[in-house]
Amino acid sequence: xxxxxxxxxxxxxxxxxxxxxxxxxxxxxxxxxxxxxxxxxxxxxxxxxxxxxxxxxxxxxxxxxxxxxxxxxxxxxxxxxxxxxxxxxxxxxxxxxxxxxxxxxxxxxxxx
Numbered sequence: 001x002x003x004x005x006x007x008x009x010x011x012x013x014x015x016x017x018x019x020x021x022x023x024x025x026x027x028x029x030x031x032x033x034x035x036x037x038x039x040x041x042x043x044x045x046x047x048x049x050x051x052x053x054x055x056x057x058x059x060x061x062x063x064x065x066x067x068x069x070x071x072x073x074x075x076x077x078x079x080x081x082x083x084x085x086x087x088x089x090x091x092x093x094x095x096x097x098x099x100x101x102x103x104x105x106x107x108x109x110x111x112x
Contacts (some may be wrong), residue, residue, distance in 0.1 A: 004064055005110035006077070007096040008056045009103060014056035015040055019088060026065060026078035035061040038077050050100035056088060058109045066092070076079035 015038050023035035041053045056079070065077035080090045089096060093110045100106050 002092045002094075003110060004091065005093045005096055005108060006058060006062075006064065007009065007089040007091075007099060008107045008109070009087040009089075010053050010055055010105045011103075012085045013054040013056060013084055014095070016084055018082045018084050019056055022078040022082035023062070026068065027061070028055070029061070033061060034059050035063070053105065058111070061107070061109065064111065 017038055019036050020034060020038055023029070024033075027035055029035065036056055036058045039055045039057055041055060043051045043053070045051050065079075069075065069080060076090050080088045089099070093108070096108055096110075100108050
């Protein structure tokens, strides 16, 4: 049986929080809980400039929308479906890892 996960391409995340909102609505989480949270990283660079990156981070509450996918409602987790920049991919971990090998500013999430 294939293992599934999420791949986040940090190059394209704008920090819009659509994934966070979609996850909260899909799972009915209260304000203090997240299945996925976007973290803003502000990093200094040489020359006095800054680099701002947004990194979506699944929490331990993330189930990859297992019940949503199992019901046949959709083939993607809610965060993937609602990502406005399409920077989140869902699929088999091995295939996502191949993409990751060619795109170094990505993060792969592969839960147990």
